[in-house]
Amino acid sequence: TDDFFKNIISHAKEYGFVFPSSEIYDGLSAVYDYGQMGSELKNNLKTYWWKSMVQLNENIVGIDAAIFMHPTTWKASGHVDGFNDPMIDNKDSKKRYRADQLIEDKIDRYEKDGKTDKATRLQKDLDDAITADDLVRLKAIIEEHHIVCPISGTKNWTDVRQFNLMFATQMGAMAEEAEKVYLRPETAQGIFVNFLNVQKTGRMKIPFGIAQIGKAFRNEVIARQFIMRMREFEQMELQFFIRPGTEMEWYEKWKATRLKWHLALGADATKYRYHDHVKPAHYANAAVDIEYQFPFGFKEVEGIHSRTDFDLKQHQEYSKKKIQYFDPEINQNYVPYVVETSIGLDRLFLTVLANSLVEEDLSTEEKKDSRVVLKFHPAIAPVKAAVLPLTKKDGLPDKAREIMTKLKLDFNIQYDEKDAIGKRYRRQDAIGTPFCITVDYQTLEDNTVTIRHRDSMEQERVPAADLRNIIGELVSW
Ligand code: ATP
Numbered sequence: 300t301d302d303f304f305k306n307i308i309s310h311a312k313e314y315g316f317v318f319p320s321s322e323i324y325d326g327l328s329a330v331y332d333y334g335q336m337g338s339e340l341k342n343n344l345k346t347y348w349w350k351s352m353v354q355l356n357e358n359i360v361g362i363d364a365a366i367f368m369h370p371t372t373w374k375a376s377g378h379v380d381g382f383n384d385p386m387i388d389n390k391d392s393k394k395r396y397r398a399d400q401l402i403e404d405k406i407d408r409y410e411k412d413g414k415t416d417k418a419t420r421l422q423k424d425l426d427d428a429i430t431a432d433d434l435v436r437l438k439a440i441i442e443e444h445h446i447v448c449p450i451s452g453t454k455n456w457t458d459v460r461q462f463n464l465m466f467a468t469q470m471g472a473m474a475e476e477a478e479k480v481y482l483r484p485e486t487a488q489g490i491f492v493n494f495l496n497v498q499k500t501g502r503m504k505i506p507f508g509i510a511q512i513g514k515a516f517r518n519e520v521i522a523r524q525f526i527m528r529m530r531e532f533e534q535m536e537l538q539f540f541i542r543p544g545t546e547m548e549w550y551e552k553w554k555a556t557r558l559k560w561h562l563a564l565g566a567d568a569t570k571y572r573y574h575d576h577v578k579p580a581h582y583a584n585a586a587v588d589i590e591y592q593f594p595f596g597f598k599e600v601e602g603i604h605s606r607t608d609f610d611l612k613q614h615q616e617y618s619k620k621k622i623q624y625f626d627p628e629i630n631q632n633y634v635p636y637v638v639e640t641s642i643g644l645d646r647l648f649l650t651v652l653a654n655s656l657v658e659e660d661l662s663t664e665e666k667k668d669s670r671v672v673l674k675f676h677p678a679i680a681p682v683k684a685a686v687l688p689l690t691k692k693d694g695l696p697d698k699a700r701e702i703m704t705k706l707k708l709d710f711n712i713q714y715d716e717k718d719a720i721g722k723r724y725r726r727q728d729a730i731g732t733p734f735c736i737t738v739d740y741q742t743l744e745d746n747t748v749t750i751r752h753r754d755s756m757e758q759e760r761v762p763a764a765d766l767r768n769i770i771g772e773l774v775s776w
Pocket of ligand 1: 485517532
């Protein structure tokens with residue numbers, strides 16, 4: 300599985316999906332750039348989310364709030380005082396770690412070694428210590444379980460300390476008048492502060508939701524696992540506003556809906572599980588993670604939280620503005636409750652790569668052969684079809700370009716005439732293109748082409764005039 304993860308990272312780089320940021324300067328820790336294929340895939344994932352969350356639900360609307368927010372926002376939300384990770388340093392290697400992650404790695408190791416009881420007990424210990432914010436207990440757990448530094452192999456640890464994850468910068472040109480502002484660590488607060496704006500201008504009636512896709516920034520203590528834990532990442536969040544007392548019903552509904560959404564991308568259901576939080580964070584009365592089985596174990600991809608009226612009440616208190624909703628059905632004013640679904644786009648991207656990358660053995664008795672394929676759901680594939688003239692002569696390229704020009708308006712299409720046809724098919728397999736359209740001599744006679752299907756590698760002959768409909772059908776949701 301370590302090898303599989305390495306394959307994912309190198310494939311992502313080799314085919315233009317993900318590059319380390321500013322790589323010519325040796326990269327920037329936990330920051331990544333999406334390349335020509337990656338940005339297409341990412342856009343398609345956003346579209347999938349936006350369509351299913353916003354456009355298919357009459358009572359959900361989308362916004363796009365700024366990354367900078369008034370600094371009081373983060374006091375009200377609790378991030379200035381409480382958005383911390385417990386960190387610990389190893390005195391020998393001088394390396395810094397998240398105390399809870401060191402313990403989680405130990406839990407994974409117990410699980411791998413078949414020590415399930417030990418793993419369960421340690422998980423409970425960890426949850427208790429985190430909920431109680433008990434830094435001394437975290438240190439004690441690390442000692443009790445003989446956790447060593449992955450670099451130095453020693454147990455020479457400092458005490459556990461809190462580390463605030465927000466990035467701060469200055470706003471204003473003059474040093475004297477400059478105000479400290481933060482890069483938002485989550486998109487949710489941009490929704491809460493706009494609650495009344497959207498509710499009033501959109502004449503929204505509870506229950507209703509506000510959705511948003513946008514960047515978030517966290518100064519993660521340690522960078523690891525590729526785009527799993529980044530310092531700049533993207534979130535897709537829904538805040539669903541409801542009548543107090545109905546939160547458990549909506550929480551269960553969203554919990555089920557969101558898992559279905561993941562599975563609709565064609566993933567293997569056994570790779571997903573729920574992880575219920577026994578003791579949710581201070582702002583929530585119920586919380587669950589949707590976890591995916593990455594090559595390095597089950598990890599959170601999406602969180603669903605019943606956030607109560609915590610955030611709106613806090614903003615009401617700090618802004619001294621009434622944030623209430625008049626519910627005509629029960630003739631009452633109240634501060635709405637909220638159920639949140641929050642997914643990391645980059646983590647979703649990684650699950651999609653992990654779900655899709657396969658190496659297939661195509662060996663026959665005569666010769667050894669294999670191919671690497673990204674078996675994306677056609678709707679999210681970066682390139683929908685490649686148009687390939689069989690040869691570079693006799694007018695085939697012109698004909699192929701003519702076909703491509705017609706398809707370009709509706710789909711992301713590639714044209715490729717270099718190398719033997721088999722090699723070109725393989726290149727498209729490696730970026731996950733679901734269809735290859737081959738233009739050959741028969742095309743010049745009867746205007747038909749062959750379509751080669753990525754997964755089955757089967758070919759069929761169809762009229763070129765039907766391509767738009769055929770591809771449209773195949774790549775739709
Ligand atoms: P973790 O425990 O892994 O740090 P979290 O519980 O802090 O995650 P939330 O605050 O619930 O995460 O954020 C919602 C979603 O945002 C997560 O489910 C995850 O997909 C994504 N996310 C959070 N932090 C990062 C990060 N540093 N890099 C990439 N995605 C992230």
